[in-house]
Amino acid sequence: MTREHIERAYSKRARRIQRKAVARASGPAIRSVGQEEVIRPQTLVTRAVIEPENLRWYGLCVESNREERVIQVLDLCSVPAAIPTVAKHKVRRGKVFRWRSPICHGLVMVGFPGTAPIQFHELTRFGLVHGFVKHAGVPRQIPWAASYEQDGKVKRGGVQTLLADLEAVRVGAAKYMRMHPAYEAGDVVRVEEGPFAGHRGEVIGSTNLDVQVLLTLFGRASPTTMAIGDVVKAA
Secondary structure, X not given: OOHHHHHHHHHHHHXXXXXXXXXXXHOHHHOOOOOOOOOOOOOOOOOOOOOHHHOEEEEEEEOOOOHHHHHHHXXXXXXXXXXXXXXXXXXXXXXEEEEEEEOOOOEEEEEEOOOXXXXXXXXXXXXXXXXXXXXXOEEOEEOOOEEEEEOOEEEEEOHHHOOOOHHHHHHHXXXXXXXXXXXXXXXXXXXXXXXXXXXXXXXEEEXXXXXXXXXXXXXXXXXXXXXXXXXXXXX
């Protein structure tokens, strides 16, 4: 076998391991639910704390052994992310050693706050990211809480058992909401940055990164696309 064939086989095996790890964490309960997305209402007031259980969690397949670098990149993009880990322990010489170990290599979980549509393609444009864990061709949402049976016992599963640093996720979620506020069609906003600073307009559409505003310039209504951080809701 050539080196190319070996790398291709390893890549397929790594993706298969990732899918099995996510399925084991999710538990059989969600397999019968289908792909209906669970969205909980959220608000961000002053220094609001967005709890991890209110995020929409997905599995992201990344380059093996580069998970920490991917976490750093996602933090710059204001996307809450974490490496899924499980608690382990070992008894040695009468002492109990406890630690957390990744469930598999090349897997990162990302959580999206709010109710706005998720721009999945924005996270797959980085060289270290291969794609999302999918089911039936669409990214598969991982439930916060799930249960499954193993060795005749019912055990807890889902995202709640895979997160080690909840405070970091809370901070990341609040940062995401500040950087990517949800605008709806009809909202009146004020431009804070750029050549149109000081103008007011009506939102006609938005994504996680851009917002389309209908501005009145020189007596004419002109739809303008600008970065979502350049506008704020008008009082």
